[in-house]
Amino acid sequence: MTRQIVFIITVALTLGIFGWTILRIYSWFRITKPFPIGDYGKRFKMMMEVAFGQTKIFRLPFIGFLHAMVFWGFCVILIGSIEMIIDGLFNTDRILRFSGIFYDIVMASGDIFAFIIAIAILVFLARRIFANMKRFSGIEMKHVSHLDANIALTLIFLLMISLLGMNMVYYILHSQKTDFAGVYPISKFLTREFINIHFFSVPVLLNLYEIFWWSHILLIFLFANVLPYSKHFHVFMSVPNVFLSRLEPLGYLYNMPEITKEVKLMMNLDTAFSAPTENAESVVSRFGVKDVEDITWKNYLDSLTCTECGRCTAVCPANITGKKLSPRKIIMDVRARMKEKGPGIVRVGKGFDDHKALIGDYISPEELWACTTCNACAQECPVNINHPSIIVDMRRYLVMEQSAAPGELNAIFTNIENNGAPWQFSPQDRLLWAEGLNVPVMANLVNAGKKPEYLFWVGSAGAFDDRYKKVTREFAKILDYLKTDYAVLGTEESDSGDVARRAGNEMLFQMQALMNIEVMNRYEVKKIITCCPHDYNTLLNEYPEFGGKYEVIHHSQFLRNMINDKKITITDGIFKDRKITFHDPCYLGRGNGEYKAPRDILDAIPSEKVEMKRNKSFALCCGAGGGQMFKEAEKGDKEVFIERTEEAISTGADIICTGCPFCMVMMTDGIKYKNKEEEIKNYDLAELVSKSLGL
Ligand code: SF4
Numbered sequence: 216m217t218r219q220i221v222f223i224i225t226v227a228l229t230l231g232i233f234g235w236t237i238l239r240i241y242s243w244f245r246i247t248k249p250f251p252i253g254d255y256g257k258r259f260k261m262m263m264e265v266a267f268g269q270t271k272i273f274r275l276p277f278i279g280f281l282h283a284m285v286f287w288g289f290c291v292i293l294i295g296s297i298e299m300i301i302d303g304l305f306n307t308d309r310i311l312r313f314s315g316i317f318y319d320i321v322m323a324s325g326d327i328f329a330f331i332i333a334i335a336i337l338v339f340l341a342r343r344i345f346a347n348m349k350r351f352s353g354i355e356m357k358h359v360s361h362l363d364a365n366i367a368l369t370l371i372f373l374l375m376i377s378l379l380g381m382n383m384v385y386y387i388l389h390s391q392k393t394d395f396a397g398v399y400p401i402s403k404f405l406t407r408e409f410i411n412i413h414f415f416s417v418p419v420l421l422n423l424y425e426i427f428w429w430s431h432i433l434l435i436f437l438f439a440n441v442l443p444y445s446k447h448f449h450v451f452m453s454v455p456n457v458f459l460s461r462l463e464p465l466g467y468l469y470n471m472p473e474i475t476k477e478v479k480l481m482m483n484l485d486t487a488f489s490a491p492t493e494n495a496e497s498v499v500s501r502f503g504v505k506d507v508e509d510i511t512w513k514n515y516l517d518s519l520t521c522t523e524c525g526r527c528t529a530v531c532p533a534n535i536t537g538k539k540l541s542p543r544k545i546i547m548d549v550r551a552r553m554k555e556k557g558p559g560i561v562r563v564g565k566g567f568d569d570h571k572a573l574i575g576d577y578i579s580p581e582e583l584w585a586c587t588t589c590n591a592c593a594q595e596c597p598v599n600i601n602h603p604s605i606i607v608d609m610r611r612y613l614v615m616e617q618s619a620a621p622g623e624l625n626a627i628f629t630n631i632e633n634n635g636a637p638w639q640f641s642p643q644d645r646l647l648w649a650e651g652l653n654v655p656v657m658a659n660l661v662n663a664g665k666k667p668e669y670l671f672w673v674g675s676a677g678a679f680d681d682r683y684k685k686v687t688r689e690f691a692k693i694l695d696y697l698k699t700d701y702a703v704l705g706t707e708e709s710d711s712g713d714v715a716r717r718a719g720n721e722m723l724f725q726m727q728a729l730m731n732i733e734v735m736n737r738y739e740v741k742k743i744i745t746c747c748p749h750d751y752n753t754l755l756n757e758y759p760e761f762g763g764k765y766e767v768i769h770h771s772q773f774l775r776n777m778i779n780d781k782k783i784t785i786t787d788g789i790f791k792d793r794k795i796t797f798h799d800p801c802y803l804g805r806g807n808g809e810y811k812a813p814r815d816i817l818d819a820i821p822s823e824k825v826e827m828k829r830n831k832s833f834a835l836c837c838g839a840g841g842g843q844m845f846k847e848a849e850k851g852d853k854e855v856f857i858e859r860t861e862e863a864i865s866t867g868a869d870i871i872c873t874g875c876p877f878c879m880v881m882m883t884d885g886i887k888y889k890n891k892e893e894e895i896k897n898y899d900l901a902e903l904v905s906k907s908l909g910l
C-alpha cells in the first residue's frame with residue numbers, strides 16, 4: 216500500500232512538472248503565425264516512412280543503423296514502461312502477461328533491444344567524447360550542447376542497464392521457483408554466463424528487483440522531464456514533426472498571399488481582390504521574418520525537434536567551404552531566441568520589445584546571403600526540417616523591409632524589372648541566340664492559326680548567357696531534327712523570377728510570374744519544355760498558385776523520352792573514348808527528384824561513365840543557386856564551384872556534363888580556374904546528344 220501511494224505521488228509530480236513545461240512551450244506556439252496543413256493520408260505515409268521507417272537516418276548507414284535500433288527499441292520498450300506504470304498504480308505484477316505470446320514477443324524484443332541500445336549509446340558517447348567529429352563542432356555547439364547530449368545519452372544508458380538488471384533478477388527469481396519467467400534471451404544468457412542463480416536468497420532477490428524496478432521507473436520520469444530542456448526533446452517531437460512536415464517538392468518556396476494582393480493592385484489586374492487569401496490571418500505588419508513573432512508554428516516546431524546532429528551543416532556547401540552559414544545554427548537560433556523573447560511576448564503582448572532580434576543579434580545577414588538554396592540540408596535532415604524556407608523568409612525581410620540586399624543583387628533586381636533579365640540586355644535581343652536557325656515564334660504561329668504542342672521556354676540564361684546560348688541552339692536543332700511541334704515566346708518571354716524569389720524579392724518574383732502567366736495563358740500554353748532546372752522548378756511548382764498550370768518537362772526528360780521512343784538513336788560513337796561525369800543540378804535532382812533522366816541519356820551515348828563521390832541526392836551544389844551566381848561569395852576558405860570542380864576533376868573524367876545554365880557557368884569557371892581547359896570540356900546534355908547526332 217505504501218509503495219502504491221509513493222508511486223502515485225511520484226507519477227503526479229512527474230506529470231505536473233511535465234505538464235507545466237509543455238504548457239509553457241505551448242504558450243510560445245500561440246505567438247507564431249499560421250501554417251497550412253492538410254492531406255493527412257500523404258502525411259501518414261511520410262510519417263511511416265521517415266519517422267517509423269527511419270529512411271533518412273540510413274543515409275549514413277552505420278550510425279544510421281545504430282540510431283534506428285535505438286528508435287525501434289524505444290518503441291518496443293515503451294510498452295513495458297506503460298506496463299510498469301499500470302503495475303505501480305494498481306499494485307499488480309506484470310499485468311500485461313495475460314496477453315500470452317504477444318507479451319512474450321514484446322518482452323523478448325525489449326530485452327534484446329535494451330542490450331543493443333546500451334551498446335549503441337556507448338558507441339555514440341565514444342564518438343562524442345573521443346572521436347572529435349567535425350559534425351559535432353561549430354560555433355553553435357557550445358559546451359552546454361555537448362554536456363546536454365552526454366547527459367541525455369548517459370540517462371538512456373542507465374535506463375537500459377536498469378531494465379536489463381530488472382529482467383535478470385526477475386529471471387533468477389522465477390528460475391529458483393522453477394516458474395516460467397517469460398522470454399528474456401539476453402538477460403537469461405547474461406545470468407547463465409556470469410551469475411550463479413543459487414547464490415542469492417529470495418528476499419535478497421526481491422529487494423534487488425525493487426531497486427532495479429524503482430531505478431528504472433524513476434529514470435523514465437526524470438528523462439521525461441529533462442527532455443523538453445534538451446536536444447533529446449526530439450524523442451517526443453520527431454514523429455509529429457515529420458507528420459506535419461511539408462509535402463511539396465524541396466524546390467518549392469511558399470507563397471506570400473499578402474504580396475500577391477499588393478502586386479495585383481500595382482499591376483491593375485481586375486482580379487486584385489480575388490488573390491489567394493487562405494492565410495488571411497497571417498497578414499502581417501512586416502514582410503518576411505525579422506524575429507520570432509514572424510515565424511510560423513511549424514518553424515518553431517522544427518526548432519524544438521532539431522537533434523543538433525549536424526547532418527545539415529555537414530553537407531552545406533557554404534559551410535564546407537568555410538563560410539559562416541550553418542543551417543543547424545539557424546534552427547538552434549530560432550529555438551534560443553524564442554526561449555528568450557517568448558516569455559516577454561506572452562507576458563506583455565505582441566508589443567514587447569527587448570531591443571534585440573533574431574536577425575542581427577542571433578543570425579547575421581552574412582550567414583543568410585551565403586545560402587545557395589541547394590536544399591542539401593533539408594534533404595539530409597532526419598526529422599524533415601526545412602532550412603532554406605526560413606532562410607529565404609529572413610532574406611524577404613532584409614530585401615522588402617530593409618532594402619538591405621547585397622549591391623549586386625539590387626542591380627539584378629533593377630535589370631529584371633527594366634529588361635526582364637538579370638543582365639543589362641534589351642528585351643528586344645531575347646531572340647538573338649536563334650540567328651541563322653529556323654526557330655518558330657509563338658505569336659507568328661498563333662497569328663497563322665496554329666497552336667504548337669510545346670512552348671520551348673528559353674529562360675534568361677538560355678537567351679543571354681554566351682556559353683548557354685550555344686546549348687539553346689543545340690537543343691533547338693534537336694527539336695527541329697525531331698520535327699517537334701513547338702514555338703518560343705521570343706521577345707514576349709521575360710525572366711521567370713526564380714532568382715528574385717530566392718534572393719528575397721518576392722514582390723518582383725510575383726510581378727514576373729503574373730506577367731509571364733498572362734502571356735502563356737493568352738496563347739493557351741499546355742506543355743512547356745525548358746533546359747533550365749530553376750525555371751523548370753518555378754514553372755512547375757510555383758506558377759500554379761498564380762494561375763499558370765502547365766505540364767512542364769525538363770529537356771533531360773524530353774530527350775530521355777525521345778531515346779526511349781527510339782526517335783533518337785545514337786550510333787555514332789564520337790564520345791566512345793571519352794570519360795563523362797554528370798553534375799546533378801540541385802533544382803532538378805534534390806529540388807524535384809529527377810536523377811534518372813540525365814543518366815539514361817548518358818547511357819544511350821557510347822562512352823565511359825563515372826560518378827562523382829557526392830552524386831544524386833548527395834550531390835554538392837555548384838554554388839550558383841539562390842542568387843549566388845550574381846554576387847561575390849561570402850568570405851570563406853574556398854568558392855563552392857572550385858570545391859565541386861575539384862571533385863569532378865578527381866574522377867579522371869574528361870567531360871563534365873551538366874543540365875543547367877547556372878551549373879554550366881560555374882563548372883566552366885571552375886575548369887578555367889584549375890587551368891584544365893585543354894584536358895576537360897564542359898557540355899550540356901543537349902550538346903552531347905546533338906553532337907552525337909551530327910547536327
Ligand atoms: S540550402 Fe544549401 S547552402 Fe543553404 S543552408 Fe542548406 S545546404 Fe547550406
Ligand code: SF4
Nearest residue numbers: 521522524525527596
Ligand atoms: S536541422 Fe536536422 S539535420 Fe540539422 S542538426 Fe537539426 S536535426 Fe540534424
